[in-house]
Amino acid sequence: MDALFWIATNIFGTPAILLGFIVLIGLLLQKKRSVRSSAERSRR
Secondary structure, eight states: OHHHHHIIIIITTSHHHHHHHHHHHHHHHHHHHHHHHHHHHHHO
């Protein structure tokens, strides 16, 4: 439980790191969509 509290205060409490995580998740989701759509195009 202490580890979760430390992560919440030190990592998510820092705006730059939190914003970085949000950007990383967004980029990964975009990459996943583009790979999926290119695979569907190659089947046709």
